[in-house]
Structure formats: structure tokens, C-alpha cells
Amino acid sequence: MKKSVLFxxxxxxxxxxxxxxxETTDDRKMNSFINELMAKMTIDEKIGQLNLIVSGYxxxxxxxxTDYEKLIREGKAGxxxxxxxxxxxxxxxxxxxxESRLHIPMLFGHDVIHGHRTIFPINLAQACSWDxxxxxKSDRIAATEATAEGINWVYSPMxxxxxxxxxxxxxxxxxxxxxxxxxxxxxxxxxxxxxxxADNNTVMACVKHFAAYGAPQAGRDYNTxxxxxxxxxxxxxxxxxxxxxxxxxxxxxxxxEIAGVPSSSNHWLLTDLLRNxxxxxxxVVSDYTSIWELLQHGVAADSADAGRLALNAGxxxxxxxxxxxxxxxxxxxxxxxxxNTIDAYVREILEAKYKLGLFDxxxxxxxxxxxxxxxxxxxxxxxxxxxxxxxxxxxxxxGNILPLNPDIKCIAVIGPLGDSKRxxxxxxxxxxxxxxxxxxxxxxxxxxxxxxxxxxTKGCEITGSATDGFNExxxxxxxxxxxxxxxxxSADMTGEASSRAEINLPGVQSKLADAIISTGRPTxxxxxxxxxxxxxxxxxxxxxxxxxxxxxxxxxxxxxxILFGDVxxxxxxxxxxxxxxxxxPIFYNCKNTGRPISPANPREKFKSNYLDCPNTxxxxxxxxLSYTTFSYSDVRLDKKNYTGADNIVASTDVTNTGNRDxxxxxxxxxxxxxxxxxxxxxxxxxxxxxxxxKGEKKTxxxxxxxSDLSYYHQxxxxxxxxxDFRVFIGPNSSEGKSADFTIE
Ligand code: BGC
Numbered sequence: 001m002k003k004s005v006l007f008x009x010x011x012x013x014x015x016x017x018x019x020x021x022x023e024t025t026d027d028r029k030m031n032s033f034i035n036e037l038m039a040k041m042t043i044d045e046k047i048g049q050l051n052l053i054v055s056g057y058x059x060x061x062x063x064x065x066t067d068y069e070k071l072i073r074e075g076k077a078g079x080x081x082x083x084x085x086x087x088x089x090x091x092x093x094x095x096x097x098x099e100s101r102l103h104i105p106m107l108f109g110h111d112v113i114h115g116h117r118t119i120f121p122i123n124l125a126q127a128c129s130w131d132x133x134x135x136x137k138s139d140r141i142a143a144t145e146a147t148a149e150g151i152n153w154v155y156s157p158m159x160x161x162x163x164x165x166x167x168x169x170x171x172x173x174x175x176x177x178x179x180x181x182x183x184x185x186x187x188x189x190x191x192x193x194x195x196x197x198a199d200n201n202t203v204m205a206c207v208k209h210f211a212a213y214g215a216p217q218a219g220r221d222y223n224t225x226x227x228x229x230x231x232x233x234x235x236x237x238x239x240x241x242x243x244x245x246x247x248x249x250x251x252x253x254x255x256x257e258i259a260g261v262p263s264s265s266n267h268w269l270l271t272d273l274l275r276n277x278x279x280x281x282x283x284v285v286s287d288y289t290s291i292w293e294l295l296q297h298g299v300a301a302d303s304a305d306a307g308r309l310a311l312n313a314g315x316x317x318x319x320x321x322x323x324x325x326x327x328x329x330x331x332x333x334x335x336x337x338x339x340n341t342i343d344a345y346v347r348e349i350l351e352a353k354y355k356l357g358l359f360d361x362x363x364x365x366x367x368x369x370x371x372x373x374x375x376x377x378x379x380x381x382x383x384x385x386x387x388x389x390x391x392x393x394x395x396x397x398x399g400n401i402l403p404l405n406p407d408i409k410c411i412a413v414i415g416p417l418g419d420s421k422r423x424x425x426x427x428x429x430x431x432x433x434x435x436x437x438x439x440x441x442x443x444x445x446x447x448x449x450x451x452x453x454x455x456x457t458k459g460c461e462i463t464g465s466a467t468d469g470f471n472e473x474x475x476x477x478x479x480x481x482x483x484x485x486x487x488x489x490s491a492d493m494t495g496e497a498s499s500r501a502e503i504n505l506p507g508v509q510s511k512l513a514d515a516i517i518s519t520g521r522p523t524x525x526x527x528x529x530x531x532x533x534x535x536x537x538x539x540x541x542x543x544x545x546x547x548x549x550x551x552x553x554x555x556x557x558x559x560x561x562i563l564f565g566d567v568x569x570x571x572x573x574x575x576x577x578x579x580x581x582x583x584x585p586i587f588y589n590c591k592n593t594g595r596p597i598s599p600a601n602p603r604e605k606f607k608s609n610y611l612d613c614p615n616t617x618x619x620x621x622x623x624x625l626s627y628t629t630f631s632y633s634d635v636r637l638d639k640k641n642y643t644g645a646d647n648i649v650a651s652t653d654v655t656n657t658g659n660r661d662x663x664x665x666x667x668x669x670x671x672x673x674x675x676x677x678x679x680x681x682x683x684x685x686x687x688x689x690x691x692x693x694k695g696e697k698k699t700x701x702x703x704x705x706x707s708d709l710s711y712y713h714q715x716x717x718x719x720x721x722x723x724d725f726r727v728f729i730g731p732n733s734s735e736g737k738s739a740d741f742t743i744e
Contacts, residue, residue, distance in 0.1 A: 089150025
């Protein structure tokens, strides 16, 4: 690995040209301030800056352990995790700024993942909106709320590419596609960091989990990651790079190893690649106790050794491991870590504090007046509702049973997720208040008013085997004109440490669906979940399926907007839904293999297929329906043959052929027909979200540059091929029209 790594490094350094940014007047000012400060710091105070301690909670609210308060006053805890609330943060900041010797303010970091107080849809759902402006705006609002409560640093964006829905953390990312993942990563950084980090409503972003945390073997959280250097460079690393290029101020290491080296001790990753090659100038923080975990990984003999490895690898800050606190000094004394290394890290952390404006005003993020007025504003709530509806995906709608017929008299809402406030926010919404969120039943009731009777029956729990609620549910179904069946996972079935070996509907929910659907009442299933599920039986039997994900604070209103037809659904999934967990990992941009199946004879022996399951997914990447329909013309290219200097202009006419206005996410994929190494059967290279009035036709134009078709060749050079290509434009990764071109 080492040789190829060095080779890649050499290539990319040549390509990017070793850059050193010219020093600006502001930099000079900052540098001289930090030089002066560092000259006064003792070694203990320096190590303190590399230490991130956690704040706890008790019944009366957030609290800091007394021994930690002591560390703050001694200048040995430069940063705090999980403290928020303007007054509380101010009280801790005061300890650092008014009681420690050098008055250095602290960073206050928190997991602001899909909103802070106003909770937006889970990140995977947001990605399904394909709306980069909305994603950016949601993080802008989240930053505004978080900064009003003392937070100046967020552990976001999570940009891990994931192709395995068993892994519970797929809910935090953008899905399986690298190209789209890069765009979303950059949008999120812009949203959090705004134009100026020192503004009182912007926070420093922390891109995570570096690197390839989304590819644990068997989809089990924290498990080993092992992949080719080509896959790492081509599929997994680009979104981190995109976030860094967008200016992300910090990076968090991942828990996993890559090719035998845990990220928190990976010099190649944290120094050669991140800093030397990509030019990252911020700081790196470990994940929660991940330095200590180097012992469990079996690469460190004891905690001091773990500290030595992490410090020498390029890891600036220790999250709640106390390894640096306990051992950095002795490591310097024994010469195992140089003081220059520590100085470089201290400088990077102080620079972050400087850029956030904390030395000018350490309390700029703790404004209780702003906290009272700028959190969960009516505008934020309205946006959360709009965004949640844009993130939901209509997976099936046979016989157009949705939107609901205005003449219906009675709706039966049935299912364990129908009125479950606690689940609607989804994972990673720690500051969100589930009591303030709207359930599906509440959303439907508030639309139905007095005109339509709405009943609710739970039917069964999310998990467990009890079926004694079925009879009541069936009776309710029989009495109704239509059933809205709310099924799925509980919020804590995705997120950290929430891998599943089976990704079907838990408990007896499928049986409940059978019982309800066999009544013959039209049934629309609304799914609440944080990962793609294997639900072929629901797909077969239910009239309609709306993938609502966990939509955040306004989930129920947003779902009702779609069910009643006030919003025409436009979301498209960014992660493939398998038919069976045995197909996992399943993703659209796979390779053709030497023995691809022929669509006409998919079960042919000695071809790459299964004996017991088709190769095709239940729903492909990019798929989603609307209440209207769209037709695509043939793909037009401005030329047949291009040179490397040309832009390739591909276009199509998209027509709204249905009966209502609607938005369509038009997708462009490319296949390099003959590569130096095997290339995917399709790669997303563009999309356009177009609004079309009923009957309206629009021409959608894409511009592709040959350099957009670059990939790592056998010699690891990153370049594009001359030769034949196929471009596909269509409504998802499985359908569409194509045209061929050649680059000469
Ligand atoms: C998670 C991170 C998170 C950190 C701090 C860890 O367990 O992996 O994503 O930022 O905790 O809460």
C-alpha cells in the first residue's frame, strides 16, 4: 500500500501544484496575536488547548463535573462538548476567560446534524430533495439557532458515503453517490459557516468521519473498513475534500481502521493526504475516545502509546479521551513527541478561536435575548414543513389513490408510527423537543377539520410480536373510505450504534399490513424510517407508498400536505432500496463484470446473478414519483465527436404530461465505454430540478467538461479517456434515454 500511496501523493501534488497561501494583513494580525499568546503559555496550558471535555446533564439541566470545572479554571480544558444554552455556556466560558491564567476562550461543540431546536428532516431525507439551496438554508437556520445558545462549533457535515443500509448511520449522510455527496457537503459547509466565521450567527463546521466510516464490513457500526486505494480515492474521499475546499474549519477522525491503520493514528490520512496534499489548514479532532480505542484496535500498547501515535499522526484534539491531558507532557519529555508538533496543533486551535471572533468577544455566542427570539421562529417552522415535504418520496401510487379524494368522509390512520411524537424527529436531534413535533395523525386531523372523520388505531407496536390490536385496526379500516397505514422503524433504530442485520419492517408490522390490506380498503402506506428498507411485500400489496423518513418537527404537517395534494411530491431517493438484504451492498454505479446478465434472460446460468432474487433493486437510486407524469424526448448532443477542449452539451425536452403542476429532478449519467480500468455502468454527473406547469415543456441543458470524466488510471493518474461514452438523461438511474459520443 505504501508504494501506491506515495505514487498517488506524488501525482496529486503534481496536479494541484504544492500550494502555499500568501499571508494577508489579517493573517499577519492573527499570527502576531497568537505568537504573543503562545509565548506566554506553559506546556500544560498548551496541552489544555488540545483537550475537549464533555458536559453532562442531570434532571435540572446541563451540568459540568466539578473536576472538569477545575480543569477549565487551570487552563487544561480548552474546549467543551455538548454544552448549550446561552446562560450555561456563558457560565463555563466565564470560568475560562475570567478565572484561568491566560483567559483563553473555549470552543463549544455540539452535534447539530439536521437542525438544532427546529429539527429538519434527517440528512438522508434532505438529500432526497436534491435541493442544494434548501439544504444550505436548513444549516443556516440551524447555525443561527445554535449560536444563540452558545455553540460555536458543530460536528457537521457528516459526509460518509454509504452503500450498505444495514449501517444505521446512513440516516446522517447524503446517500450512496459521491458526486451528489460532494455538492451536498459543500452546501452544508456554506450553510453553517456563512460568509464570515466571526459573525454571531455562524459556526465552525467539522467534516466527519474521516475517513470511509460509511463502509464498515457487514454494515456493522465501528467495524473494519478495508478497500482498494482506488475505491477510497474515487468514491469515499471526495466528499471530505469537497467540504474542506468549501472552507470547513475542522475535521473529525473516524472510529474505523482503513487497511489496518485506525484513522486516529493514520499519518498518511491526517498528514500526508489531508494537510500536505489537500492543503487543509484547520484542526483535526478525534471522535469520542477514539484515541483511547487505539488500544482496542491493538496498535497501541497503553494509553501513552495511543497518545504518541495520535499526536504523531496529525490529530490535534482529543475528544473526551484524556489521553493528551494525561500523557502529552511525558511524551514530550521523553522525546517521543516533539514540542513543535504540540505547538503546531495549539496554533491551529487558537486560529480557529481567533477566526470565530472569540478573542474579541468570548460571549458573542451566548446571547440570551437572541436565544429567546431566534429559536423555533415561525419562519423556521414554516421552512421545516416545506423542506420535509420536499424530502419525502412517493414510491408507489397505483390507481392514483393519492392524493386523497376530496369527497372522502372517513380516514382510518392505523399503525404504530401514526401518532408517535417521540419518533418523528429521527436520530441526532438532541436539542430538539419531541413534544413540539407534529405527528401524522395530528397533521391529517388539522387538514381534515370537521369535514372528514379521522380515526386512529395503533394496531401493534413497532417491535414485538403482539397481534391483539389487529382486530380493532381491521374494524377501523372497514369503516373508513381509505386507510393511511403508518409503518416503519423507531427513531433509535438508525443513527450511531444502530446497525440491523435485517432491514425489513420490524415486529409484526408486515402482518398488520396484510390484515389491513386484505380488507380491500384502499391503503396508502406512509413509511417512517432512517434507512432504505426491504419492503417488497408492501410494494406488491399496498396501493400507495409515501417514504416520509423522519421529517423532523413538522413531519406530520408535511406528510399531510402531500397526502391531501397541497404539495406535489418531488423527492427522489439517494440510496438504493434493495429487495432483499442479501443484495447488500447494492448501488447504481456498480461495475458491469465480465458476465453481466442480459435483461431478456436475467436468470441465465454462469452469469452474475442470484438463484433466488433478481439483480435489480426494489427502487433504484434517483427514483421517485409525482402526482403528475413527465415525458422525456430523445437526448440531443451538440456534436458527435469532441476534443478535450470542448464542452459536451447534452439536452432533452421534458414535458409535464399529467394533470397538475409538478417538479421533476432530471438526472444525467455517463458511462465511459472503454476505460484503462473498469468503469461503472453509470455515474451521475448532473441534475436539474425543474418546475413544469401541467402541459408545459422545458428544455434541460447540461454542460459536461471532459475533465468531469476523470478517474484514477492504472498508474493512479487522475485523468479522462479519449474514446466512446454514453450519456443517459432520465428520471432515475434505471430509466432514461441515451446518446453516444466520442472524445478524440
Ligand atoms: C460520534 C460523532 C459525534 C461525537 C460527539 C461520536 O460518538 O461518532 O459523530 O460527533 O460522538 O457527540
